[in-house]
Amino acid sequence: MYWNREIETMPRRELEKLQLDRLNSTLERAAGSPFYAPRLTGKGVAPGGLRSLEEIASLPFTTKDDLRSDEGHPYGFLTVARKELIRLHSSSGTTGRPTTIFHTRRDIVTWSGLVARCLTMAGVRAGDVFQNMMGYGLFTGGLGLHYGAELVGALTIPAGAGNSRKQISLMKDFSTTVVHIIPSYALRLASTFEELGCDPRSLSLRIAVLGAEPHTDSIRRRVEEIYGLRAFNSYGLSEMNGPGVAFECPEQEGLHLWEDSYFVELIDPATLEPMPEGEEGELVLTTLAREGMPLIRYRTKDLTSLRREPCRCGRTHLRIERITGRTDDMLILKGVNIYPIQVERVLMSFEEIGNNYLIVLTTENHIDQLTVMAELRRDFFRGDLSALEELRRRIVGELRGEILITPRVELIEPDSLPVSEGKAVRVDDRRGEGKGP
Ligand code: AMP
Ligand code: ZN
Numbered sequence: 001m002y003w004n005r006e007i008e009t010m011p012r013r014e015l016e017k018l019q020l021d022r023l024n025s026t027l028e029r030a031a032g033s034p035f036y037a038p039r040l041t042g043k044g045v046a047p048g049g050l051r052s053l054e055e056i057a058s059l060p061f062t063t064k065d066d067l068r069s070d071e072g073h074p075y076g077f078l079t080v081a082r083k084e085l086i087r088l089h090s091s092s093g094t095t096g097r098p099t100t101i102f103h104t105r106r107d108i109v110t111w112s113g114l115v116a117r118c119l120t121m122a123g124v125r126a127g128d129v130f131q132n133m134m135g136y137g138l139f140t141g142g143l144g145l146h147y148g149a150e151l152v153g154a155l156t157i158p159a160g161a162g163n164s165r166k167q168i169s170l171m172k173d174f175s176t177t178v179v180h181i182i183p184s185y186a187l188r189l190a191s192t193f194e195e196l197g198c199d200p201r202s203l204s205l206r207i208a209v210l211g212a213e214p215h216t217d218s219i220r221r222r223v224e225e226i227y228g229l230r231a232f233n234s235y236g237l238s239e240m241n242g243p244g245v246a247f248e249c250p251e252q253e254g255l256h257l258w259e260d261s262y263f264v265e266l267i268d269p270a271t272l273e274p275m276p277e278g279e280e281g282e283l284v285l286t287t288l289a290r291e292g293m294p295l296i297r298y299r300t301k302d303l304t305s306l307r308r309e310p311c312r313c314g315r316t317h318l319r320i321e322r323i324t325g326r327t328d329d330m331l332i333l334k335g336v337n338i339y340p341i342q343v344e345r346v347l348m349s350f351e352e353i354g355n356n357y358l359i360v361l362t363t364e365n366h367i368d369q370l371t372v373m374a375e376l377r378r379d380f381f382r383g384d385l386s387a388l389e390e391l392r393r394r395i396v397g398e399l400r401g402e403i404l405i406t407p408r409v410e411l412i413e414p415d416s417l418p419v420s421e422g423k424a425v426r427v428d429d430r431r432g433e434g435k436g437p
Contacts, residue, residue, distance in 0.1 A: 012316055239295060
């Protein structure tokens, strides 16, 4: 049940002491990097280090722009000689320079250990057949999980992303028991199973690790239902290694964030002040166990809230709630703030709605317009127009209640929207292009 019982169930007081020790050695180390050297000196880091974890608030934040800046990119954050590095990964960001993270041998060992901890928590064991359906390469979901699964002792299949028919034949040929998959792709793959006339529930699958993109609990339940397995939410970002940052335990009430390796803060993204207990804010993380490229108070842009009460599973590390989106995902329409996940939440509450949707933003006569294109489920895609119109109206009404503006809703044929092999693209912003949806 535990990969490292001592660390995972460490009493809070001891865990916080460990954090303070590791934070101070991280700061000392970071102060040796070209980027942090001028920023950490004179910022209240007393000789001998911080005396309490709260004192971290006196240090500057680090942002994605810092990683991309001329001072940061590519080697400005290194605290070791370049010959100590054995791997680099970079984030999937589509705009501007990618952010690159370098790892020493020890960093790879630490990271694999964190991933092994997550997989063990979900019930993965030696003897499992683990099919990793995430992109291998610069993206961390491939190699990150791969190393962790091997450490647990699972027979690891480096399937990579896409190629649905091949994925299914691998599952059949090797009796895959565990998959690591992007949730939107898991739903998409269901159509290929249907085309092949194969019931995914007849295979040997028992666990799915779902990660890399925000998804609602209803999407998780759909994946569980389609495949007949238990799905676990896996959170990470390349700047913090990748997967292995936070993961659900069997209680599935939030994701334990490994506090021996990351120091957690939650801030108001507008004021940068700490968020009051229980409220949603931006997650800020400091690496506590990274050697080659420590990051201090890194603003993840991910929105969540914290649960500090003890968990029934016995682990003492705090939990974060399912991520609801990113600060930069927010759409502003007619002065109203909207997150794509709000639309998903409403759509997925309708059993008639299938597994893919797209939010299209346009400008018509200088007015922003939001159109939700939602695929119907195959069994509901029939010719009864009045029933479809009635359904469409109900969806418009529910969406209006959730996002406070009236969207257009188009119900479309199953499998008609474009799909991505990687993270799902949920928003098509055509404002400024002068064309309709
Ligand atoms: P990358 O650095 O390219 O791996 O992207 C990391 C980002 O993916 C995170 O900052 C989140 O925005 C998103 N992400 C990863 N895992 C999850 C998850 N389980 N739930 C929601 N968002 C996630
Ligand atoms: Zn737990």
